[in-house]
Amino acid sequence: MSNIPSSPWPDSTLALLSDGYEFISKRCRRYDSDLFETRLLLQKVICMQGEAAAQLFYDNDRFQRQGAMPQRVIKTLLGQGGVQGLDGEAHRRRKQMFMSLMTPEGIQDIAALTAEHWCAAIMTWENRDTVVFFEAVNDILCRASCQWAGVPLPESHVQQLTKDLVAMVEAPAALGLRHWQGRLARNRAERWLAQGVDDVRARVCPALETSAAHVMAWQRDQDGELLDRKVIAVELLNIIRPIVAIGRFIVFMALALHEYPRYRQMLQAGSEEELTWFVQEVRRFYPFFPAVAAVVKQEFVWQGYRFPQGRWVLLDLYGTDHDPRLWEQPEAFQPERFRSWKGSAFDFIPQGGGNHHQHHRCAGEWITIELMKVALRALTQEMEYAVPSQDLRFSLSQVPALPKSRFIIGNVRAKPRASRV
Numbered sequence: 001m002s003n004i005p006s007s008p009w010p011d012s013t014l015a016l017l018s019d020g021y022e023f024i025s026k027r028c029r030r031y032d033s034d035l036f037e038t039r040l041l042l043q044k045v046i047c048m049q050g051e052a053a054a055q056l057f058y059d060n061d062r063f064q065r066q067g068a069m070p071q072r073v074i075k076t077l078l079g080q081g082g083v084q085g086l087d088g089e090a091h092r093r094r095k096q097m098f099m100s101l102m103t104p105e106g107i108q109d110i111a112a113l114t115a116e117h118w119c120a121a122i123m124t125w126e127n128r129d130t131v132v133f134f135e136a137v138n139d140i141l142c143r144a145s146c147q148w149a150g151v152p153l154p155e156s157h158v159q160q161l162t163k164d165l166v167a168m169v170e171a172p173a174a175l176g177l178r179h180w181q182g183r184l185a186r187n188r189a190e191r192w193l194a195q196g197v198d199d200v201r202a203r204v205c206p207a208l209e210t211s212a213a214h215v216m217a218w219q220r221d222q223d224g225e226l227l228d229r230k231v232i233a234v235e236l237l238n239i240i241r242p243i244v245a246i247g248r249f250i251v252f253m254a255l256a257l258h259e260y261p262r263y264r265q266m267l268q269a270g271s272e273e274e275l276t277w278f279v280q281e282v283r284r285f286y287p288f289f290p291a292v293a294a295v296v297k298q299e300f301v302w303q304g305y306r307f308p309q310g311r312w313v314l315l316d317l318y319g320t321d322h323d324p325r326l327w328e329q330p331e332a333f334q335p336e337r338f339r340s341w342k343g344s345a346f347d348f349i350p351q352g353g354g355n356h357h358q359h360h361r362c363a364g365e366w367i368t369i370e371l372m373k374v375a376l377r378a379l380t381q382e383m384e385y386a387v388p389s390q391d392l393r394f395s396l397s398q399v400p401a402l403p404k405s406r407f408i409i410g411n412v413r414a415k416p417r418a419s420r421v
């Protein structure tokens, strides 16, 4: 049995804060190993990266999710009692509820709704000198996600809800005020959605039968009981919040179009395949979630290393998507690389790995790809815009990352329909 390489420091939390997305890969390089052991938040943890590590991490017999998430993540990003913390049969049932929404028709509906909101938004941007693209895209996605999920959203509530959803995503890694704003945002949104669940159940506000609000309001657990209204609020937020979070990838996509303009022409002609490669490369190349967490169920040995029961384990998503053994020139932005990607469930994992139905892999990955394609069509085929001088840098130590200026655009013009390719 070999010893897992371990950090000489008693705790690496400060190093995690400064290295951010590169925390695990830097140390894996340093120890010339796919895994190492350290302490984070004073707790022992094994950090791993790469395709084989991802395959191991998604073995449901060896890892569980219960107890894997720190309270600061539960109280802001995830909420209490949601699908992310479930295991076994409880997870399978709950995940099935999410996946039942991800039908080709369901995905087509949200894509069409979002495209309509893009169209309306572009017209309003024409009347403004500049638009902060991050905020404007979040607004589009918030409206579309609530409409699709069957959650009535009064106009007066759009701005507050959008801000709250962004705050939840920014809070887990934040310190001080920004962290507490995320907790308040979650409490406010959960209260509002739980009230909405009562309305659906009382048929005061009937939701479309295929909508998330309807499906979740009438979902039963293993014992045949309706789900708790607070848990449904958490799960509805597990739909609405991440749809709005796609706005970060869309901002990075606009940045990619700006920094690699040679792709613009190709995308204007826009074959479905080429749009998909571009979207996939944005998801691989730019940072979003750095890692996912689990706990060892029962002691086992892997590649000669002992994983003791109860040990906290982190799988590096960003590092695996930039692993030079898997990706040639991983630090180059090359959408064409997806021409020959074999479609492994464990080498390209910006939204987790494994199987969408059986594992904790992101339930909304297909929606993410479709809504990014809607945005890419809008950016390349439906509008013209200028990118004024601004600070477009982003830092890999800031989680979640975003260009400093949040991407400002100006001189927006809708392309006349006839000139659209």
Ligand code: HEM
Pocket (backbone or CB within 6 Å): 083, 084, 085, 095, 098, 238, 239, 240, 242, 243, 245, 246, 247, 249, 288, 289, 292, 293, 350, 351, 352, 353, 359, 360, 361, 362, 363, 364, 365, 367, 368
């Ligand atoms: C910005 C785009 C998104 C990113 C980067 C992202 C990322 C992730 C990641 C890393 C996980 C955890 C995987 C794991 O634990 O192994 C996850 C899980 C999840 N995501 Fe996403 N996601 C995105 C969009 C979405 C969308 C649009 C939805 C819903 C419409 C969604 C719903 C979920 C749900 C329900 C889970 C929990 C799945 C489970 O525990 O079984 N996500 N996502």
